[in-house]
Amino acid sequence: MIKDLPDNTVQDIAIAVALEGETVEGKTWYVYIINLKDEPLENILITSKGYGEKDGEQVKTSTLRHMIPSLSPKTSAIIEPIDEQTFGLNNEYWLSYYIANTIYDKKFIFLPESIVDMNLIKLPVVNKPGVMIK
Known part of the structure; x- marks a missing residue:
């Protein structure tokens, strides 16, 4: 039965945590979805949660x-702001979307302490420093 299911592999889609700015009070972070594909995504649903030990x-x-x-292709969208206090937890984003009439889904998990300055890169499309899972 499982062999009869189509292989709808998620490729060229990323979830990223981007540093938006810094003030004396702290840093401002946002979570983005980045479409690196040459085709649009439709009806995008994302659930987010944090869990772990603190x-x-x-x-x-x-x-x-x-x-x-x-x-649209080669664009991004903000999913939500994220608080630095949750960086010590697993931050999970479950993504589902359609391309034409085909549904795709994938779970992205930022592990505890993975969102740190040492791991920052320049995010594609967003053009801000951040951490990305593809």
């Missing part, structure tokens, strides 16, 4: 759901 206790954040009607 100070010896299990912690879970609320699950948030986001909908983006469409995303």
Whole structure:
């Protein structure tokens, strides 16, 4: 039965955490979806949540759901702001979208302490420093 399912592999799509700016109070971060494909994405659904251990206790954040009607080729869209206090948790983004009439989905997980200055790169399309999972 599983062999009968189509292989809808997600390629050329990224989730990124970008540094938007810095003030005396702290840094401002946003999560983006980046479409590196040459075709648009339609009906994009993203759920986000954080989970893990902090100070010896299990912690879970609320699950948030986001909908983006469409995303043109070689563009990006903001999913949500993200608080630096959650960087010590697993930050999970479950992405589903359509291309034509075919659905694709993939889970992206930023592991604890992976969003640090040492891992920052210049993000494609967004052109800001950040951490990206492709």
